[in-house]
Amino acid sequence: MEKVVVRRGGLADVSQIAAIHCSDLEDNLWYRFPEGKRVAAKRVSELTLYERWLNGGSWMSEELCAIYLNNLLLNGHMPLVAELDGKLVGELELFYGKENDGHLYAHIGVLQVHKEYQRRGIGTLLVQKAIITAKKRGASYLTVRPRDVVRDFYKKLGFAEWLKTVVFFAEAAPFVSGLTWKEDTTIFNKQKFWPFIMGYEQSSAQIWQIFHVNQFALPEFTREPIHTGLVSGRGKEVVAIFYPHVYFGDMANVYAWSNKGPNKEDLWTMLTLAYQFGYDKVRSLLTEDKYEGLKDSCSLAEIERQEIFRLNLKEREIYEMAGFVC
Numbered sequence: 001m002e003k004v005v006v007r008r009g010g011l012a013d014v015s016q017i018a019a020i021h022c023s024d025l026e027d028n029l030w031y032r033f034p035e036g037k038r039v040a041a042k043r044v045s046e047l048t049l050y051e052r053w054l055n056g057g058s059w060m061s062e063e064l065c066a067i068y069l070n071n072l073l074l075n076g077h078m079p080l081v082a083e084l085d086g087k088l089v090g091e092l093e094l095f096y097g098k099e100n101d102g103h104l105y106a107h108i109g110v111l112q113v114h115k116e117y118q119r120r121g122i123g124t125l126l127v128q129k130a131i132i133t134a135k136k137r138g139a140s141y142l143t144v145r146p147r148d149v150v151r152d153f154y155k156k157l158g159f160a161e162w163l164k165t166v167v168f169f170a171e172a173a174p175f176v177s178g179l180t181w182k183e184d185t186t187i188f189n190k191q192k193f194w195p196f197i198m199g200y201e202q203s204s205a206q207i208w209q210i211f212h213v214n215q216f217a218l219p220e221f222t223r224e225p226i227h228t229g230l231v232s233g234r235g236k237e238v239v240a241i242f243y244p245h246v247y248f249g250d251m252a253n254v255y256a257w258s259n260k261g262p263n264k265e266d267l268w269t270m271l272t273l274a275y276q277f278g279y280d281k282v283r284s285l286l287t288e289d290k291y292e293g294l295k296d297s298c299s300l301a302e303i304e305r306q307e308i309f310r311l312n313l314k315e316r317e318i319y320e321m322a323g324f325v326c
């Protein structure tokens with residue numbers, strides 16, 4: 001019987017955080033990606049850092065995990081770690097930012113319990129601590145996009161369905177003329193309260209952190225046609241990120257923030273810019289109501305539906321917890 005303690009994570013925890021995430025690799029297998037094909041690797045040492053990233057993101061190597069965590073902390077977000085008898089067994093990441101209604105939100109962007117320690121209450125404890133932490137920081141809501149198998153896990157903790165979204169793709173083409181694109185990597189800081197109109201697959205704050213702030217000096221990343229900036233034209237301004245899809249390099253993931261919209265002109269604008277940046281296709285998300293209104297005029301093809309859950313922190317009583325025994 002040992003006590004689990006949840007605390008703020010830091011750079012000294014990087015190797016153990018990476019180990020927690022690597023423990024959950026599907027079938028315990030690492031893959032290489034020669035010429036875009038997925039091939040099982042004989043040894044982890046065969047993989048480049050970029051290939052390790054392709055296996056599951058920034059937590060797949062200590063090097064990238066350190067950069068990632070450093071950026072997370074420098075930007076005011078919060079990693080929480082669960083420690084059992086001196087060993088880290090779980091990690092949760094909270095991303096803070098104002099969302100479309102102007103309230104401060106905390107978003108659970110990552111929750112991972114070490115494979116050997118799952119179903120022992122550690123995930124529950126991490127989320128409970130996240131609720132306390134977010135409420136103390138002054139957030140009004142806590143959100144998460146749960147994988148299908150953990151919807152009930154979050155419901156038991158008080159979350160409810162909130163935002164329904166549709167993931168779609170569309171062909172890039174020169175629909176609109178007269179656009180001015182200004183590449184500007186500081187733009188979001190200047191415009192940070194603009195509503196997030198396209199790409200809500202995680203909170204606005206997390207998307208910005210992952211796709212803009214979190215860059216790596218690896219050749220594979222610096223070569224990629226990543227664009228961040230401000231497009232203006234037709235009396236409107238939109239801040240946007242174009243980020244190549246992990247496996248389909250000809251497809252841009254598009255995220256956009258603006259005071260108004262989205263309407264069909266905004267979509268055409270994004271499809272035009274993607275075309276100008278050399279992409280063939282665009283992948284993004286719209287809320288269900290917007291998608292239904294725009295799918296025909298913009299020839300959008302549905303990929304899947306997603307849902308964000310939300311917990312109202314204003315209505316939630318909190319009490320400090322000391323840890324627990326598992």
Ligand SMILES: CC(C)(COP(=O)(O)OP(=O)(O)OC[C@H]1O[C@@H](n2cnc3c(N)ncnc32)[C@H](O)[C@@H]1OP(=O)(O)O)[C@@H](O)C(=O)NCCC(=O)NCCS
Pocket residue numbers: 024110111112113114117118119120121122123124125144145146147149150152153
């Ligand atoms: C999901 C996860 C964080 C839950 O953490 P955990 O410590 O294993 O969960 P808990 O022991 O606190 O679970 C509490 C309850 O949630 C439910 N639950 C948890 N994980 C579940 C899963 N994978 N499938 C179905 N139900 C699950 C169960 O009802 C469980 O109670 P039970 O064990 O008595 O049946 C963990 O399993 C994990 O890291 N999974 C892989 C990554 C992941 O899916 N992260 C969530 C991203 S949104």
